[in-house]
Amino acid sequence: MDNSWKIRDITIPNRVVVAPMAGVSNSAFRVVCKGFGAGLVVCEMISDHGIIYRNKKTLSMMDVDPREHPMSIQIFGGTEETLLQAAQYIDQHTDADIIDINMGCPVPKVTKTDAGSKWLLDSNKIYQMVHAVVQNVQKPVSVKMRTGWDKKHVFAVENALAAQEAGASMIAMHGRTRKQMYQGEADWEILHDVAQVLDVPFVANGDIRTPELAKKALDEIGCTAVMVGRAALGNPWILKDMTHYLETGKKLPPQTVREKVETAKHQLHALIKIHGEKRAVPEFRQQAAYYLKGIPRSARTRAKINEVWTRQEVYELLDNFVDEYEKREKARAARRATMNK
Numbered sequence: 001m002d003n004s005w006k007i008r009d010i011t012i013p014n015r016v017v018v019a020p021m022a023g024v025s026n027s028a029f030r031v032v033c034k035g036f037g038a039g040l041v042v043c044e045m046i047s048d049h050g051i052i053y054r055n056k057k058t059l060s061m062m063d064v065d066p067r068e069h070p071m072s073i074q075i076f077g078g079t080e081e082t083l084l085q086a087a088q089y090i091d092q093h094t095d096a097d098i099i100d101i102n103m104g105c106p107v108p109k110v111t112k113t114d115a116g117s118k119w120l121l122d123s124n125k126i127y128q129m130v131h132a133v134v135q136n137v138q139k140p141v142s143v144k145m146r147t148g149w150d151k152k153h154v155f156a157v158e159n160a161l162a163a164q165e166a167g168a169s170m171i172a173m174h175g176r177t178r179k180q181m182y183q184g185e186a187d188w189e190i191l192h193d194v195a196q197v198l199d200v201p202f203v204a205n206g207d208i209r210t211p212e213l214a215k216k217a218l219d220e221i222g223c224t225a226v227m228v229g230r231a232a233l234g235n236p237w238i239l240k241d242m243t244h245y246l247e248t249g250k251k252l253p254p255q256t257v258r259e260k261v262e263t264a265k266h267q268l269h270a271l272i273k274i275h276g277e278k279r280a281v282p283e284f285r286q287q288a289a290y291y292l293k294g295i296p297r298s299a300r301t302r303a304k305i306n307e308v309w310t311r312q313e314v315y316e317l318l319d320n321f322v323d324e325y326e327k328r329e330k331a332r333a334a335r336r337a338t339m340n341k
Contacts, residue, residue, distance in 0.1 A: 001247050003015050003039075003243075003246060003247060004039075005201055005224050005225065006201070007040075007070075007097075007098055007140050007142060007169050007170040007201060008140035008169040009140070010070050010097050010098060010140060011070070012039045012040045012070055012225070013039050014037065014039035014225075014243045014246070014247075015039060015214075015218060015224070015225040015226060015243075015246055016037065016038055016039050016214065016225065016226060016228060016239055016242050016243050016246070017038065017039060017040040017041075017042070017172070017203055017225050017226065017227045017228070018030070018033045018038045018040070018041045018042065018227070018228055018229075018232055018239065019042065019172075019205055019227045019228060019229035020042040020043060020044050020045055020074045020100070020102075020144070021044060021229055021230075021233075022044050022045060023044065023286075024044065024233065024287070025041070025042060025043055025044040026043075026044065026061070026271065026274065027043075027063055027064065027065050027068065027270070027274055028267055028268075028270035028271040028273075028274055029267060029287075030042075030043070030065070030068050030071060031065050031067050031068060031270055032236050032263065032266060032267045032270065033232060033236050033239055034067055034068055035067075035236075036236040036237060036239040036240040037239050037240045037243040037244075038236075038239045039070075039225065039243070040070055040071065040072065040098075040225075041068055041071045041072075042071065042072045042073075042074050042100055042144075043061065043062065043071065043072065043073040043074055043096070044061065044074070045074040045075065045076050045102045045105060046058060046061055046062065046073065046074065046075050046076070046086070047075075047076060047077070047086075048075055048076065048077030048082040048083050048085065048086035049077070049082060051075070051085070051086040051089050051090070052082060052085050052086060052089075060274075062090065062094045062096070063274070064094060064095040064096060066095075069095075069097055070097040070098065071096060071097055071098070072096055072097060072098035072099065072100040072142060073090050073094060073096040073098075073099060073100065074100040074101070074102050074144065075087060075090065075099065075100070075101060075102065076101075076102035076105060076110060076115045076116055077113075077115050078113045078114035078115040078118070079114070080128060080129050080132050083101070083129060083132075083133060084132050084133055084136055087099050087101075087133045087136070087137050087141075088136060088137060090137075090139070091137040091138055091139050096139065097139065097140075098139060098140050098141070098142055098169075098170075099133065099137060099139050099140070099141050099142070100141075100142045100143070100144055100172075101129070101130060101133065101141065101142070101143045101144070101168075102115070102116055102144055103116065103117065103119040103120060103126065103143055103144065103145040103146075103159075103163075104116060104117055104120075104144050104145045104146040104173075104174050104178075105117060106146070106178040106179075106180075106181050111178065116178075117145075117146055117149060117178035118149075119145075119159075120145060120146060120148055120149050120153070120155065120159055120178065121149050121153060121155075123155055123158045123159050123161075123162040124162070126143075126145075126159050126162040126163055126166070127162040127163070127165060127166045128166075129166075130143060130162070130163050130166035130167060130168050131166035131167060134166060134167030134168065135167070140169040140170070141167065141168055141169060142168060142169060142170035142171065142172065143163040143168045143170075143171050143172070144171075144172040144173070144174070144205075145159055145160070145163070145171070145172070145173050145174070146173065146174045146175075146176055146177060146178055147173065147174070147175055147176060147177055147187055147190045147191070148177045148178070149177060149178045149179065150177050150178065150179035151177060151179070153177075154177065154190065156173065156190050156191075156193065156194050157193055157194055157197055160173065160194045160197070160198055160202075161197060161198070164198055164199065164200050168200060169200055169201075170200055170201045170202075170203065170224075171194075171198060171200060171201075171202055171203070172202075172203035172204075172205055172227055173191055173194055173202070173203070173204065173205060174186065174205040174206050174227075175187045175188055175190060175191045175204065175205065175206035175207070176206055182230075185207060186205075186206025186207040187206075188204070188206075188207075188217065188220060188221050191204045191206075191221045191223065192220065192221045192222060195221050195222040195223050196222065201224035201225065202223045202224050203223060203224060203225045203226065203227050204217050204221045204223035204225075204226055204227065205226070205227035205229065208226045208227070208228055208231065209228075209230075209231040209238075210231075210238075210242075211238075211241050211242045211244070211245030211246070211251055212245070214226045214228075214242045214245065214246060215245060215246060218246070226242075228242070233287075233290040234260075234264070234287065234289070234290025234291040234292070234293055235255075235260075235290070235291075236263065237252075237254070237255045237259075237260075237263070240252060257295055257322055257325050257326070258322050258326065260291055260292075260295075261291065261318045261319070261321070261322050263291070264287065264288060264291040264292075264318060265314075265315055265318060267284070267287060268280065268281070268284045268287075268288075268311060268314060268315075269311070271283065271284055272311055277309075277310060277311055278309075280311075281308070281309055281310060281311060281314060282309070284314070285305055285306050288302065288305045288314065288318075289302050289305075292321070295325065296325075297324075297325070297328075298321065301317055301318070301320075301321040304317050305317055305318075
């Protein structure tokens with residue numbers, strides 16, 4: 001079964017896209033997600049001003065590993081001029097396949113600069129901004145938005161059509177308003193309404209946490225692909241499970257705790273290669289917490305990881321945790337076997 005689709009001339013091999021997440025979607029995370037079968041990965045959003053002023057940290061965020069393709073770099077900005085300059089830099093100086101424009105970020109420090117979700121109040125501005133970028137870059141342009149600003153200002157269909165008319169090659173939409181942030185339920189009915197009117201590929205985002213929900217979203221919303229965000233934190237295995245389920249209708253067995261920990265170590269190793277140990281280890285602490293979340297008796301290990309500063313110390317804590325966990329599981333299995341005799 002061929003699940004591939006295209007963003008203009010870029011082939012995306014399957015229907016699972018990983019959302020850009022601030023502080024998370026660095027190259028190390030994206031490569032891990034690719035390894036688990038993500039069809040498309042997106043760099044965490046980057047400020048147009050950071051690019052224009054050639055901020056060293058900003059420019060390093062746009063480094064692309066050859067294993068990531070196809071991938072896109074997401075930018076946000078409040079004015080046509082600055083956004084265009086940033087887009088042209090990505091177009092000419094990075095290995096990104098696609099330029100993604102953020103119109104969905106709900107955080108006040110972004111919206112107060114007239115960027116992110118602030119655009120959702122004016123479909124004319126959406127058209128102008130997207131059109132300016134599309135006309136002046138070679139790479140395909142995609143747009144990520146939300147359903148609206150709040151429940152009184154839901155212009156999802158108009159905004160999506162404005163972006164399409166302006167030349168966007170793909171539109172992704174999170175099924176929540178800016179006011180909802182990440183609370184409440186995503187509104188798949190609005191996403192369905194949008195899917196009905198678009199001719200370009202449409203990617204649905206929001207509450208897609210399991211392989212079954214990915215299939216349900218594709219069927220009920222009528223979208224081209226699904227976008228997975230928080231469900232992949234500490235669990236990139238979900239991407240492999242989703243792609244497998246969409247192709248075969250069957251679920252994969254869950255990762256073992258040892259496999260989870262090996263994936264975490266692999267991500268830390270990749271992060272150190274990018275940033276060096278001094279920056280990577282503290283940056284990885286939150287990711288380690290996601291990987292261990294829900295595993296019995298992991299709180300102590302999570303707390304200890306927050307206190308160490310070297311790769312070796314993190315590896316030792318993770319390895320000791322797995323050894324202890326497996327020892328307990330073995331003893332429990334032995335007790336059960338004895339009771340069943």
